Amino acid sequence: MKKFLLLTAVMTILASCGSKDRGELVGVQGKKWHPEKPYGMELIPGGAFIMGKADDDLAGVNDAPAKTVTVRAFYMDETEITNSEYRQFVHWVRDSIVRMKLAVLADEVGLTQEDEGTIGEFAFKDADTTDMTVYEKYMFENYTGLGPTGYEGRKINKDIDLIYDTSEYMDEYYAEVMDTMYLPIEESYNGQRTWDVKKFKFQYNYMDIKEAAKNRGVARKDVIRKEEVEIYPDTTVWIRDFAYSYNEPMHNDYFWHDAYSDYPVVGVTWKQAKAFCEWRTINKNSYQKSKKGASMVNRFRLPSEAEWEYAARGGLQAATYPWGGPYTKSDRGCFMANFKPVRGDYAADQALYTVEAKSYEPNDYNLYNMAGNVAEWVNASYDPSSYEYTSTINPSVNDDNNTRKVIRGGSWKDVAYFLQVSSRDYEYADSARSYIGFRTVQDYMGTKTTGGGIK
Structure with missing residues (x-):
């Protein structure tokens, strides 16, 4: 019995001598971690906003009633994914x-x-x-x-x-x-x-x-x-989307030619x-593994519908467009985005098809073309009544059995209504179009970065 007590005492002394916690509850100390801003992305501070139609629903769709929701912080691509990146x-x-x-x-x-x-x-x-x-x-x-x-x-x-x-x-x-x-x-x-x-x-x-x-x-x-x-x-898609229209040059050159490298990729489902x-x-984490002591990055993904709208608003509440105003022209008479402003006149805004991904002025989160150029896939299934039953914290509706996936932001061939930050549209998950692209997001690790409540 004495030998056992002596052994226990020795082990206790050795444990105390070899430890830096002095016997206190200090927790397990892991690697020092520092958030790294992903290349080509902007940090979108989490916060609350009024999601949905804050003004008249002129189209009478009634699929986006206004409601206050809160989203966590995340990173988002400054631009749509380009041909070069894809x-x-x-x-x-x-x-x-x-x-x-x-x-x-x-x-x-x-x-x-x-x-x-x-x-x-x-x-x-x-x-x-x-x-x-x-x-x-x-x-x-x-x-x-x-x-x-x-x-x-x-x-x-x-x-x-x-x-x-x-x-x-x-x-x-x-x-x-x-x-x-x-x-x-x-x-x-x-x-x-x-x-x-x-x-x-x-x-x-x-x-x-x-x-x-x-x-x-x-x-x-x-x-x-x-x-x-x-x-x-x-x-x-450049041929199939437009009957009785000559778009063969876009079919032949748009994705591969260097002239279009910085334009948004389209034709992706x-x-x-x-x-x-x-x-x-996978590509980023393969590089991280090659660096000793480097932490693995959080996964990249498509944004939720709420994240996309929150980012598109750029911190502005109840704004019609990402730039804040209710008009599609600036005070100098210049169009603020790439869309179809006049029936049959696609080039009135100085662009016939898409434009380079970093065109026009960015919104207050430094995101380009959140309205117009190409509509963007989000990680959400389209349900006209989804706003009625989604959570008010990080709302997300993505049903595997519902193949109608939400697209946001409008495109170069759309009228101004679809450019509004609250407008919703959809396409089927296995469909590709000449006017649909996407951008990615990544979760921010931690919660201290928030934009606060609604001002």
Whole structure:
């Protein structure tokens, strides 16, 4: 008994000597964390505002009765996502698919990274386990390859640049892989082969947290969802949206040509916009992992309908437009946004189609084109009566069974009514249009940044 008491006393002394908390309840000290403003985004301070139609509902839609709601702080893109930014997503998906195909073929023919001048240079990085950490080796031996193809979990090699010039292909295996990424010869014309964009598919998994919360006994694996989305924009929208109209130049050049790099991307569905958000999160966190001690960032996502309207108002209460006034022209007679001001006259505002994403004056939150240019997807299902039953704190209505998704802000082909910050419209989730784009948001970590109540 004495030995036990002595041992206990020694352990207590050692614990006290080796600890800096002096025996007090000080909590677990984690890493020092500093909020980082995402590139190209603005911090929107949380607060309360009057959501909905504060003035007469001239269109008689009656789908946006005024109500006071409160939203938490978040970051939002200064501009709509541009063609250049979306091309980064497309290139990432395309290159990842090519690298995976090269690695698989190298594995099948028995080539490794030591076989220079062959596709062996693109072999899986984990083909050699000698440089693996203990954890990486354990994961490789126990979990890698568990899936339909047997290559799930393998690490592709991103250290070697891909070759797209046919005259520089390294071997016949490389040519074989690249051939599968293009349309067949019989579908080419003018001597040019183009990418088979149907193969540009992005896969991601996510947890359906709402489903898990409603069914507390459900197994975690039963609320994990897998999505696979073709991510190339539908450029034919420029033709299909307008019958008996010549818009072929926009179909041919708008997404790929550098002349339109800074213009908002269009022709993307709601599902593609969601996939872009997931990719942006993965892309950023992949970089964070490469930096020792760096924290993972919060996920990027589409804004809720309330967040979008709150941000569009720029801190102004009961304003008709993001700039505050009830008119679409300035005191100098200049139009304040890109829309269709006169019947049949799309160019009266100096723009026939879209304009560059950073055009016109920003609102008081430094956000550009929250009215006009392109309408924007938000993470909400359209229900004319949703304002009647949504919560007054961070209101959000997104029903998986309701494929009518809300779009906000109006576009270059819309009349002024749809540019009003309170106007609601919708399109189906699997539809792409020449006048619909999107921008992303990210939650602000913490609650101290608020805009206060309604002034």
